[in-house]
Amino acid sequence: MSTPLEAVLEKALHERQRRSIPVTDLLDDVLPSPAADLFSNDYLSLCTDPRLRQTFLDNVSQEPLVFGTGGSRLMSGNAPAHLEFEHRMKTFFRAPAALLFNSGYDANVAFWHSIPQPGDAVIFDELVHASTRDGLLASRARMALYPFLHNSISSLRDTILHVMRAHHGISAGRATVFIAVESLYSMDGDFAPLPEIVRLVDELLPVGCGHIVVDEAHSTGIYDSQGRGLVTALGLEKRIDTVLHTFGKARALTGAVLLCSPVVRKYIINYGRPFIFSTSLSHSTICALNTCFDYVENPTGAELITSLHNLSRTFERKLTAALRSTPAHILALPSRLTPLDFPSDIVSPIFPILTSAPISLAKFLRDLGYAARPVPYPVVPRGQERIRVVIHARNTEEELEELIARLLEWSSAMQEAERGEKERDAPAAEVAGKRKSESAKDRIPFTISLPGTTLRIDLSVLNLR
Ligand SMILES: Cc1ncc(COP(=O)(O)O)c(C=O)c1O
CATH class of the missing domain: 3.40.640.10 (Type I PLP-dependent aspartate aminotransferase-like (Major domain))
Structure with a gap:
């Protein structure tokens, strides 16, 4: 039986889950067989660098x-x-x-x-x-x-x-x-x-x-x-x-x-x-x-930084091209403005990939061994649900292409499901259903x-x- 304190804590966690805000105890949250790292903040790939x-x-x-x-x-x-x-x-x-x-x-x-x-x-x-x-x-x-x-x-x-x-x-x-x-x-x-x-x-x-x-x-x-x-x-x-x-x-x-x-x-x-x-x-x-x-501080650092920037540019270019015919509610890469007076070689390695079904997409990628995390509504406003892809210095072009192929595979399955449901004239399309199940009534700002x-x-x- 729960103590009064535990009952309050459990209720709060339950309410959080009801609002689709991620809740975890981390116990079953490790990746079984990690795919390429395209999600951590280890930008220079140093965490796994054998020479370092x-x-x-x-x-x-x-x-x-x-x-x-x-x-x-x-x-x-x-x-x-x-x-x-x-x-x-x-x-x-x-x-x-x-x-x-x-x-x-x-x-x-x-x-x-x-x-x-x-x-x-x-x-x-x-x-x-x-x-x-x-x-x-x-x-x-x-x-x-x-x-x-x-x-x-x-x-x-x-x-x-x-x-x-x-x-x-x-x-x-x-x-x-x-x-x-x-x-x-x-x-x-x-x-x-x-x-x-x-x-x-x-x-x-x-x-x-x-x-x-x-x-x-x-x-x-x-x-x-x-x-x-x-x-x-x-x-x-x-x-x-x-x-x-x-x-x-x-x-x-x-x-x-x-x-x-x-x-x-x-x-x-x-x-x-x-x-x-x-x-x-x-x-x-x-x-x-x-x-x-x-x-x-030796040339290795400069090489890693250059590689990170080159791969980030490559990913942006390839993903933009790949998503050209994908409906924006399924997958979209938002365009970003570079601030005034920034040198043209400054490039971001972080890519928010917008999708109305971030939980489904993250699960699809996690099942493939990627460390993807959903960022659903109400964590972000509706229309800005996403997963974040992060490029690393030691990623390869093949790894980027593989991820893009997987994103497109998931996108095709989603489009297929949408079409099937429209044809069956179901009361609600699966995507919309997913969207609904991944959402909550209200975003919860905490105001002090x-x-x-x-x-x-x-x-x-x-x-x-
Ligand atoms: C912008 C920003 N500042 C500070 C921190 C905290 O840094 P640390 O992880 O070293 O505690 C983080 C960590 O995620 C961050 O993203």
């Missing part, structure tokens, strides 16, 4: 210390290895200061909960990651949080002007407006218009009162010839105030580094709770990070109202990304 693995094993076997540090950086866990790696990051990224974290999640929560001060305001793209939102909810500026429409410069302009009218300290040059964006968004695979954002902040805000924060979780490692990320590739290092690079995606590891001013670094060390109250990265992780950065502002959060998105 061997180099790491050689390096780590030479290390006097490989296990944990036994404490937080503020207790016994501040080893020379951490300071040396931070120095390496500061030099590599040509940043004023660098601070290591156990994860990108910790870094975002630590920055956003500690740095904005009373009187400051935070303007954020409506699609920023859950870690930024979690930090903001604990921030001292939580009365002054303002979302703007995803990647919309005009919405950002209106929001800045509104914030300046609402907060006199800012227009008088006594307080700060933070702007939080991601360089490459993982759900849509689109880029923030960083050069335009910088220009807008310069144009509208008093000098020194705008503080732009860019989360490079999905772009670190894959832009600039050595993988310094999009901010560097766009030549904006001196114009962006704080940049987050995480190591869980293109770097095949865990952890993150925040590039910031020395005073921001010092403040987080003393006030950032995820930094203060968590055991520091183990010696073996620091060794692995050094091995990984050595590996991609605070005096002075309203922060609207789509909880399902928080859980998904």
Whole structure:
């Protein structure tokens, strides 16, 4: 028999499932025989790179210390290895200061909960990651949080002007407006218009009162010839105030580094709770990070980045051609605009593939061994249901073609089913039925109202990304 607590938890999980929001206990959620990796965030294919693995094993076997540090950086866990790696990051990224974290999640929560001060305001793209939102909810500026429409410069302009009218300290040059964006968004695979954002902040805000924060979780490692990320590739290092690079995606590891001013670094060390109250990265992780950065700083890194970009272009071209005669409600690749002032060689490796039956498509692909995940309604608005395909440096053209062939195979089966049902004049077409069974009545935005502002959060998105 359930305890009262368990009954409440079970009811909540059941309700979530009823609304078609994915629920899992992960126990039967592993892939039996993985097909090509076209779905993970391992952009440079380093997670399975045999040469990197061997180099790491050689390096780590030479290390006097490989296990944990036994404490937080503020207790016994501040080893020379951490300071040396931070120095390496500061030099590599040509940043004023660098601070290591156990994860990108910790870094975002630590920055956003500690740095904005009373009187400051935070303007954020409506699609920023859950870690930024979690930090903001604990921030001292939580009365002054303002979302703007995803990647919309005009919405950002209106929001800045509104914030300046609402907060006199800012227009008088006594307080700060933070702007939080991601360089490459993982759900849509689109880029923030960083050069335009910088220009807008310069144009509208008093000098020194705008503080732009860019989360490079999905772009670190894959832009600039050595993988310094999009901010560097766009030549904006001196114009962006704080940049987050995480190591869980293109770097095949865990952890993150925040590039910031020395005073921001010092403040987080003393006030950032995820930094203060968590055991520091183990010696073996620091060794692995050094091995990984050595590996991609030599020509191998540039080759992997070039391969990733070439394959991404190939996939886009081939998939676009393949989908030409496919009905858009079954499969569609949305077109994306490259922001102003982006070099033409900057290409996204993330492809949202829109479909009205994402659960059916993901199941079809998972049965073939692909790690596909559905992104159904109500997780995203109706009409934007999708699966996400991610290209990797060591994919082959054959793997891309194989996936496209499988997508077309599924699409033909769906079209066939639709035709059959129309002919039988069934009360509802199977596709529509599927669509219905994959949907729920309402999307469930979670709204937090605070005096002075309203922060609207789509909880399902928080859980998904
Ligand atoms: C944009 C973004 N920021 C931060 C994070 C958190 O990084 P980590 O996985 O290192 O905790 C993620 C992870 O998915 C992310 O996508």
